Each structure stands twice: as structure tokens, then as C-alpha cells.
Amino acid sequence: MTQITTDTPLEESAFGKKAAGPVGWLDSRLGLAKAGKGLVRKVFPDHWSFFLGEIALYSFIVLLLTGVFLTFWYVPSMEEVTYTGSYAPLRGLEMSKAYASTLDISFDIRGGLLMRQIHHWAAMLFIASMIAHMLRVFFTGAYRKPREVNWLIGVGLFSLALIEGFAGYSLPDDLLSGTGLRFVDGLIRSIPIIGSYAEFFVFGGEYPGELIIPRLYMAHILLVPAILLGLITAHLLLLVYHKHTQWPGPGRTENNVVGYPVLPVYAAKAGGFFFVVFGFIVLVSATLQLNPVWSYGPYNPSEVTAGSQPDWYMGWVEGAVRIMPNWETTILGWTFSWNVFIPAVVLLTALFGLLAAYPFVERWVTKDDREHHLLQRPRNAPVRTGLGVAGMTAYGVLWIAGGNDVIATQFHMDIYTITWLCRIGFFVAPVIAFVVTKRICISLQRQDTETLLHGYETGVLERSPDGGYSERHAPLPANVAYTVSARDEVRVIEAPEDTDEHGVRAPGGLKARLHARASRFYHEDVAEKPTRHEVEEAAHHHADHDGHALEPGARDEFQGISETGVPHQH
Amino acid sequence: MSTHQPGDAVQRADDADPHGEVEVKQGSFAERAEPLDNPGLPEHLPRPTDVYPEAERRAERQVAGMFFLATVLALAFCVLYFVVPIDATFLGWSGLNFALGGTLGASLLLIGLGAVQWAKKLMADEEMVEMRHPAVSNDDDRTEMLAKFNQGVNESGIRRRPLIRNTLLGALGVLGLPAIVLLRDLGPLPGKKQFETVWASGMRVVNDVAGTPLRPADIEVGQLVNAQPFAFFETDESGEHVIHGAELLQEKSKASVIVVRMRPEDITPAPGQENWGIEGILCFSKICTHVGCPISLWEQQTHHLLCPCHQSTYDLSDGGKVIFGPAHRPLPQLPLALDDEGYIIATSDFTVPVGPSFPEVEQDK
Ligand code: HEM
Ligand code: FES
Numbered sequence A: 001m002t003q004i005t006t007d008t009p010l011e012e013s014a015f016g017k018k019a020a021g022p023v024g025w026l027d028s029r030l031g032l033a034k035a036g037k038g039l040v041r042k043v044f045p046d047h048w049s050f051f052l053g054e055i056a057l058y059s060f061i062v063l064l065l066t067g068v069f070l071t072f073w074y075v076p077s078m079e080e081v082t083y084t085g086s087y088a089p090l091r092g093l094e095m096s097k098a099y100a101s102t103l104d105i106s107f108d109i110r111g112g113l114l115m116r117q118i119h120h121w122a123a124m125l126f127i128a129s130m131i132a133h134m135l136r137v138f139f140t141g142a143y144r145k146p147r148e149v150n151w152l153i154g155v156g157l158f159s160l161a162l163i164e165g166f167a168g169y170s171l172p173d174d175l176l177s178g179t180g181l182r183f184v185d186g187l188i189r190s191i192p193i194i195g196s197y198a199e200f201f202v203f204g205g206e207y208p209g210e211l212i213i214p215r216l217y218m219a220h221i222l223l224v225p226a227i228l229l230g231l232i233t234a235h236l237l238l239l240v241y242h243k244h245t246q247w248p249g250p251g252r253t254e255n256n257v258v259g260y261p262v263l264p265v266y267a268a269k270a271g272g273f274f275f276v277v278f279g280f281i282v283l284v285s286a287t288l289q290l291n292p293v294w295s296y297g298p299y300n301p302s303e304v305t306a307g308s309q310p311d312w313y314m315g316w317v318e319g320a321v322r323i324m325p326n327w328e329t330t331i332l333g334w335t336f337s338w339n340v341f342i343p344a345v346v347l348l349t350a351l352f353g354l355l356a357a358y359p360f361v362e363r364w365v366t367k368d369d370r371e372h373h374l375l376q377r378p379r380n381a382p383v384r385t386g387l388g389v390a391g392m393t394a395y396g397v398l399w400i401a402g403g404n405d406v407i408a409t410q411f412h413m414d415i416y417t418i419t420w421l422c423r424i425g426f427f428v429a430p431v432i433a434f435v436v437t438k439r440i441c442i443s444l445q446r447q448d449t450e451t452l453l454h455g456y457e458t459g460v461l462e463r464s465p466d467g468g469y470s471e472r473h474a475p476l477p478a479n480v481a482y483t484v485s486a487r488d489e490v491r492v493i494e495a496p497e498d499t500d501e502h503g504v505r506a507p508g509g510l511k512a513r514l515h516a517r518a519s520r521f522y523h524e525d526v527a528e529k530p531t532r533h534e535v536e537e538a539a540h541h542h543a544d545h546d547g548h549a550l551e552p553g554a555r556d557e558f559q560g561i562s563e564t565g566v567p568h569q570h
Numbered sequence B: 001m002s003t004h005q006p007g008d009a010v011q012r013a014d015d016a017d018p019h020g021e022v023e024v025k026q027g028s029f030a031e032r033a034e035p036l037d038n039p040g041l042p043e044h045l046p047r048p049t050d051v052y053p054e055a056e057r058r059a060e061r062q063v064a065g066m067f068f069l070a071t072v073l074a075l076a077f078c079v080l081y082f083v084v085p086i087d088a089t090f091l092g093w094s095g096l097n098f099a100l101g102g103t104l105g106a107s108l109l110l111i112g113l114g115a116v117q118w119a120k121k122l123m124a125d126e127e128m129v130e131m132r133h134p135a136v137s138n139d140d141d142r143t144e145m146l147a148k149f150n151q152g153v154n155e156s157g158i159r160r161r162p163l164i165r166n167t168l169l170g171a172l173g174v175l176g177l178p179a180i181v182l183l184r185d186l187g188p189l190p191g192k193k194q195f196e197t198v199w200a201s202g203m204r205v206v207n208d209v210a211g212t213p214l215r216p217a218d219i220e221v222g223q224l225v226n227a228q229p230f231a232f233f234e235t236d237e238s239g240e241h242v243i244h245g246a247e248l249l250q251e252k253s254k255a256s257v258i259v260v261r262m263r264p265e266d267i268t269p270a271p272g273q274e275n276w277g278i279e280g281i282l283c284f285s286k287i288c289t290h291v292g293c294p295i296s297l298w299e300q301q302t303h304h305l306l307c308p309c310h311q312s313t314y315d316l317s318d319g320g321k322v323i324f325g326p327a328h329r330p331l332p333q334l335p336l337a338l339d340d341e342g343y344i345i346a347t348s349d350f351t352v353p354v355g356p357s358f359p360e361v362e363q364d365k
Helices: A014-030 A032-040 A048-071 A097-107 A112-139 A148-170 A175-189 A195-203 A212-242 A262-287 A312-323 A338-366 A382-401 A404-411 A415-454 A478-485 A509-523 A532-545 B053-083 B095-121 B139-156 B162-174 B176-186 B245-255
Strands: A080-082 A094-096 A256-261 A329-331 A334-336 A456-463 A469-474 B128-131 B205-207 B224-229 B257-261 B281-285 B297-299 B304-306 B313-315 B321-324 B336-338 B344-346
Touching (some): A048 A212, A048 A262, A080 A097, A112 A148, A112 A262, A112 A382, A148 A212, A148 A312, A148 A338, A195 A212, A195 B176, A312 A338, A312 A382, A312 A415, A382 A404, A404 A415, B205 B344
Antiparallel strands (some): A256 B128, A329 A334, A456 A469, B205 B224, B224 B257, B257 B281, B297 B304, B304 B313, B313 B321, B336 B344
16 A cells, blocks of 8 residues: 555656657657546446446457458358368368368368357357347436437447348358358348349349358458447447446435546456456357357258257347248239248347337436436336336247247247247237336335335344244445435426316327326336435434344445445455 | 435536427426435445555465466467367367367466456555536537637638539539449349249259159159259260359259159149149259248158248148248249150249249249
């Protein structure tokens, strides 16, 4: 501790004196000090859920590094060659150069297999952590003003990441990736009216043709990563401008940000975390085999491997395609393949559309124009949390549907029954999930009020002289009580009177009534938090005649409330 | 100590809803007093490493130890790269992958854990407070920005000279066309390609692996044979396949077929297709009409053919009708006959398009 103050300033140390020249040279050209002084000690709040976005960022860097390595040998060509490499079972077979070069990377380039493994595992982690990050932003209300633009950028990142992942998955040109491409071909054909033209333009002729792999390669290593990089940069710049959100807690307000400075703690933790994520991905890649393309063989449109499945993040689209009824209509000679178009194209567009629209819809309902920098616990926004869980449930049902054949064989169920269950489940399960989640949130809110007013259960049973048993309650420590009590409250906005005193319909009445309904839907039933008066009352009550009240436990023993916002303990 | 309440958000009056269809009562948000005062930042408690020199030294040794081990592992990676043969196997898989990944991964992980441990145990851990500022620009900035912008616009004279403005906008707008036109050669137009396959009258139906022609006697009742048109096995004088490479894949993704044999009495042929089979032998497209997977799962008792991709199920005894799943159109059937030598041949191309539907699929060729 004390050394910190006795350390010599950097500029007087031997290293500092040597570095002063070059740094001064740069500063007089780039204005380093002006730009950097605000950043060096910038404060970042700390919470495990704030690391999810970082994991996405770090896996993206890992993807860039390993991807560049793979480009040294990968040949994006569908030209036919005879395989002569070291993997004996395929030697002598005709295949595309793309597939042959993927085999070379796996069997003839030292470390090539490892890089392929790392690249694919990092892609999985990239998308998984991005989804987790998005869910945390959603469920805590971090997308509220002023962060809506960053939410939109996030939605863009998410959609591009799926495209990027799919393009990469197609590059090896093995039997499995070819099956995926065939799916995309069917999907493009299903676009109303222009489907056939779109197909011929995308594939450069009839499926599969000779151009799709070079084109996907261009998208995978240039177009999409460049846009991703630009969006990520914008995402992070906005993060710096807005400053990170934080959980409510003692000393934390809407007007400040409490945490650790970039230099040294945040830099060390975030930098260290990059290596942890990278190391983790490498260790997984060393041990768990992923996408062994050599065992599938080259692409052949008349063959399919049983149980062929896309990467997990596309599983839900696959599921939707599986459970969609086989509707196809022909109007004036034009065929509309709803059976493919709705589950693939419409559903994907709908997902991104809903995600992008949500902050604005919520803002329309709440009419809340304030800036928000304190996060909400999911229970304190029961309708939002319910909607989020409903969405996750629908996603989950589709995902299960995507594995209906696997489930059928594993559980000896009839595949038609599973399909029907999923069809019904897709509509029913989200509604149930919404109602149940909302109820749970509200009872958690009530429970918070209860603990706030009457203390937490100590788990100590007491027997009174007259033989009755009761559990000891102890008041919450002040810090925790504050954390539980500190939450934003929003109220129902009622419609103005329908008609004025002369019986004339108020202008804009319909819109206002619609809005009032939405507002009621959003805020109704939400448990109100206790008033100052109630809290004081209860405190007196405790002091006066609750002989059993315990002293508030020592802070580091207390574990009654979830960790969010409980002051850091070291 | 701060007494800010979470409710008093950074708010600016000029942000209120300008349309005001619904009046937002000022302070309708959390206008009630917070039940509890913000107690302010909790007091900072020292860690064991702040208090006990031995704990501090132990942490220092731990961190340095991890960094040292990371160095050793990175060196080990380099050695193993040259020492482990590329075809070595370990636990049934690439030994080199295991060796390189294990050392590299552990090395990275240790650097990371070391840095995190350093931050947690040894770096100053007092929380800092920084004030926020509303995202919106302040009024002075806005006024200044607007004034400058107006001056710029006025100096350009763009508002006084609509002719220039409109011709420029027109030119820029039309410039979008070359960008679109340039994409025309991304691919040829579909023409009738989607309606045609290499099947033609008299073409032999051959086994898909060896290319041997099929005779009715080769196929037993209940059996399914994967087949192809003979054209795929045709060679020129120099022994090269006539159709190969990308063209072969394109044709295969339309012309692949399956040949099945059922008891003739089980079959209900579609009208006009009564004579498309030979003694209960029928030939269907192998390409699913849903999104084009090759179909392969055959249940001989029920005559059902199941697509492995999304479980569309076709009844081959009933003209390839869809009986379950997302596919809509029946599986196209290829009319068969026997040639002079008794081999199975096609009597024409498919009469309807094969593969996934497309907008023109129901139109006449
Ligand atoms: C390439 C993928 C992404 C990367 C690398 C990334 C990275 C990050 C990082 C490092 C942060 C700060 C730490 C954190 O809050 O977790 C952040 C914040 C944020 N991200 Fe992302 N993110 C990605 C995708 C997304 C997606 C898909 C969304 C939502 C649709 C999103 C929305 C946001 C928002 C609104 C913030 C500000 C949150 C706050 O201040 O609390 N991001 N992002
Ligand atoms: S491709 Fe056959 S069911 Fe989808």
C-alpha cells in the first residue's frame, strides 16, 4: 500500500527518461496527452454480467487471428481435383479444391487442425456470448435512453454474425456444408416472383455452380468482417461516451458511475480476461473435436449424411422449417412457397425487426424520456421480463423442433407427434411462460418489500414461553436495504376523458385509449414499493416490541439478497 | 456523501414529448420520496494482502509463478511443434493437435489468470466515482452548431438556387442505376433450365456407384436402388467423362433418382401414368421438393419414403404424394420402359420440374 506513494514518478525513472523522446515526438504530432488523459483513469463498474459483451469481443479477435492463418492455405475454388494428400480414406477421390485444401490444413499443415478447431469453437463462443450479452442488456433495461442506438448496432452485429457464421460453415465444401447450401438454395427460390432470378444471380447460374464458394469467401473474409469491425468500433465508442450502466447500490446514482479505473485495475482485468477467453477456447479446441469434415466426404448433391444438422445457432430456423405446414399457393401461375419462405425468410426478418423495435415500443408505452444509467433487476420490470422469457421460450420450442428426429430416436417417440407438439407449443408455451414469469417477478417484488419492512429470515427458530414457535427476523443491513429499495417506479398513464363536457369525442381519443391500454398492460399489477412512512413505521415496530430482533449480521456473513448491488466484499 | 435518489434521473425539460398526444404529468415518474436515503459508498475494507506482508508476498509469488509457467509452456509449444509427428495419434485423435493446443491454451490461460490475480490481490482496489453528463449537447453548443450550419448552407446558396439543387439530386439519384446494372452479369437468366434434366427418351437407368445398367430382375420387391442417368458415366474417346466437374454436380442435383419395386397390386398410379412403371418398378426423383435434400429413408412395408432433412414423407405407391412434412409437391416420377436388351430406360425427361419449388414451377415449359 505505502509503496504507491513512495514510487518515483514515471518521468523521473530511467525508463521514463528514455521514453520521453519518442513519446514527445508522437504527442507533438498526435496530441496523445489531450486524447488520453480522460481515458487513462476512466471508471468502469464491475459485475460479472458486464463481461458477456467482452467475451464476444475477445472471441472476435481470436476469429480474426486464426482466420488470417487459415487464409494462407485455403483455396476458395470449386474446381475439381483428385485428392492426393495424406488422409488415406479419401485419396484418389474427385473433389473441389476448397475441400482438398481444407483437408490439407487438417492433415498436412502442422497446427492447421488446431487453428481450424480454434476458429470454429471461437465462432460458437462469439455467437453464444453475443446472445447472452444481448439478453443481459434486455433483461436489465440497459437499452433505455440514451443507449437505443447502441442496441440497434447490437442487433446489426447479431444478424451479421449469423451470416458470417453461415458463410464460414459453407467454405470447406464437404457433404454437410453442401447440404446447408442446398437449403439456402431452396430458401432463395422461395422468394416470391423473383426467386429463380435471385437463385441464378447468387449462384452464378444453376445450383451449385462454380461461383458460390469464391463469393462466400469474399463475404466471409472481407465484406462482413469489415462491417463487423466498423460496428464494433462504433459500439465501443458509444459505450465510452455514455459510460457504462451500473447496478443500483449505496453510493451509486443516476448521475455517477462507481467502479475501477481503466489503469490499472480494469486494464489488467480486461486484458487478463482476453487471455483467459483465448486460453479457454484453445484448450477446448485441443480436446473436443468439432466439424470433422474429412469424415463426411466431398459434397455430392445425391448424398446426405443422416442426422445432418446446421451449427446450433441456426437450429431454431431449421426447427421452424421442420414444423411449418406445407402451404404452397399458385396465383395467376406464380407459386408462393410459404412452407419455406415464412419459416426462413419471414421469421429471421421478424426476429431482427422485433429486437430492433422493442426499445421504441417500450418507450412509447412508458412515455419515459429520462436517461437511465441504473440497471433494473428483471423482477422490477415484470412485463418486459415476461416478454423476454416468452421470446426465449418460442426460440427454445423451435430449437427442440430442429432436433425432432434426434428426440424421436432417443425417446422412442413418434416423429409426427413431436412435430405436432412443437406446432402447438410454439403458440401456447410463450403465453404460459409470459404469465408465469410475470407472476414470479411480482411475487419477488412483494418479497423484497416484505424483507424491507420486516427484515430477513434468520433461520433461527425460537420457542416462546407459551410454546409457540416463531422464526427470528433481523432488519436488513442499511446498504442492502437501500439496494433493495432503490428502484425506478413508473405508473399507468390513463387515457384522457373520452368525451368533453359537451359530449364531443376528444381528438386523438382512439390513439390515447390504445396507449392507455398498453400502459395498463405494462404497469398493472406491478407491486409498488413501500413508502418512506411505511419503512419508518416498520422500523419503530421492530425497535419497540420485537424482542427477538437480531443485530444486523456482520456484513460479510449476510447472504439474504441476491448479489446484485450488495456492496463488494473483499 | 451523496443523497441522490435513483429517481432523479438526468432529465431535460426540452426532451418532453413534443406531440403531447398524451400528457405526461411532470414528475409522474417516481415522484414519491425514496423510502430510504442513499447511504453513500460503503467504507473501503482492506484485503489480507493490504494488511499482512506474507499474504502480499504469497500473492506476488503466485502471479510471477503463473507468468513463468506460461513462458515455459510457450517454449514447450515450439519444441512439440517440431518433435511430435503430424500423424501421431493420441486417444484416437491427432496427437499434435493435443500437444500444441494443450501447451498454447494453458500458456494463454496462465497469463490471463496471472493478470486477473494481480489486479484482484495487489493493485489498489478502492472504488472511484466519476460524474455522468447527459448525452444531449448543451444549449450553447446547439445554438453555435445551428448558426454555423446555417451560415454554411447560406454561403452555398443551395436554397436560393433550386435548379442546381434539383439537377444535382437528380444526377446523384440516377447514379444508383449503373450500380445496379453492373450486377446484371452476376448470373445468367434462368430460362428453362429449372424445367430440364439430362433424362431423355431411351436413356438407361444405371446404378449410381458402378454405372451398371439395371434390369427388372436385379430389383426385388421391397427394394430401393439409388440410380443415375447413364449420361453421367458416358466417356469420350480419351476415356474422360463427358459430364464432369461443376456441370456434373448441377445435373446430379436435378437428375438423381431412386428405383423401387412394389407389388403391382399395391400401386395406385396417377391418371395418365398407369404405364410409367414396369412390373411394379417405379422411378422417382431423389431430390426432395421441399428444399432439395436427397431422400433416402425407405420403409418397404408402408411404401413411404422419408426425407432425412425435415421429415417430409412421400407415399410412392400413391404417385409420390406428400403425406407428412413441409414439402408440398409430390415427388416427380420418371416414366420407364425396357429397351431391346431388356434394360430399364426412361421414355422421356421428367414431365414436371424436380427439386425445390420456385415461382414459375407451375407454369408451362
Ligand atoms: C460483435 C458482437 C458484440 C461485441 C463485441 C459487443 C461488445 C460489447 C462490450 C464489450 C460492451 C461493454 C460491456 C458489456 O456491457 O457487456 C457492450 C455494451 C453494449 N452492447 Fe454489445 N457487443 C456485441 C453485440 C451486441 C448485441 C448483439 C447487442 C444487442 C442487440 C448489444 C448491445 C449492447 C448495448 C446496448 C451496450 C451498452 C450496455 C451498457 O452500457 O450497459 N451488443 N458491447
Ligand atoms: S428437404 Fe426434404 S423435407 Fe426438407
